[in-house]
Amino acid sequence: MTLPALRDGFDLIVADIVERSGGIRSLAFSAPGGEELPGFTAGSHLVVGCGEKANAYSLTGEGLFPDRYTISVLRQEDGQGGSLFMHGLAVGDTVRASRPRSAFAPVNDARLHLLIAGGIGITPILSHARAAAAWGRKAAILYVHAPGSDAHLDDLETVARAAGFELAECSGRAALPQAIAAFLDDRPLGSHLYTCGPDGFMDRILDEARAAGWPEDRLHSEAFGSAALDPGEPFIAALAASGERVAVPAGVSLLEALEGSGRAIPNMCRQGVCGECVLPVRRGRPLHRDSYLNDDERDSAIMPCVSRCLDSELELDL
């Protein structure tokens, strides 16, 4: 069976591999015939088939007429296997990949783009920095990383020097609060903020920005490696159209339960990020665990790939 995200995808060849510090490996993919690949918006990701599953990886290029797609993958020994698969690839191997998907795009009329990366969250931030340079936008970059794990710092320095971007670096937790505050301070009206990194890191950045008076529509974040969710309580999904009742046991997602009952729900990331599998809710209080729906949408919609129900029954418009 082809994973849904890869159905409209294509085969790519591993064209180059670079091992970097901190257990990070960069891979470059090209089309089998070497032809130009579809362009993409800064901050886009590629879904790559890793054996039985598929993972989303941020593209690090600026996206203009690419002849290669480049990604960087942090090796996670205790992960779900995706990173180990990527670290096992060799030049010349073939992978199945989606077309680039954009869920973390720059706001083109921003007066200044503030780019804040935490650890491996550097990948979409590098794409943003390169695109800002290519399009003549103004950007400032803050790269927070563990001492010695500064993958792509050289690339950032190259971009920043050529485009005249401010580049700040912070290694180690102790210096972080001051680095964030200094980086956010005294920015011109019309700035937008983009951050990618571990969830706790991004929360911290966004809270700091809110406290400094940044409205929500200027804050942009890209979640990755969603933390393992707890299995949750069992509940019943009542389907309004057919009257059918589908049991959702603990440890099984609502999406999986609906698929098990023979329903095809369009879906993509299956980790509450892409928004593809959204379903309308008629009754029952959803327990939201996604990072897609906004507050206004949370009363009437649910992302069944990660979210559950606070009540014993959830009625869906399905």
Place this chain on the structure above:
Amino acid sequence: MTLLAPPAEATHSNAPRGEDMTALASARSVIIVRCDGDRFPVLVPTVPVTQVSVRSIGSDVDLRDLREALEDARMGVRFAIVGPERTVYAARAEIRRAGGLDSEIAIRVTERDARVILCAHCRERTPLDGPTGSVVVCAGCGTALLANEHFSRAHAAYLGHKVDAETAP
């Protein structure tokens, strides 16, 4: 079944209504934009406050003080624009051009009768002291313009078109 269109129940309007001041709640600094000398009291949080004035002269708007303030404006600033509709919305458009968002702009309209009509034919702006539905002679091309209930927030003006465009011989 009738071939006649049903009577219009209410005139459609996109004229701005329902402005509010909620944007000020999260301010770290406030710029109060006083339009046409309006003195309406504005309640702002205890943060640094500066005031600039903006004035309509005929159909033009003098935005120089606001532009100067916008050049130095920093993130965390909120704008409170107070005064007659046509000037308030000209100030809002200027703030948006400088990168401000609606979530950073609080608006209080104190008067709506003074309008500017934007000519659909020559793009000249003509002042109108009266309601939409009035006819005004365009200051640019001399066409008799019907002032439509159609407000452009970017131009801070109501759209005017040749009143007898469809029926003139």
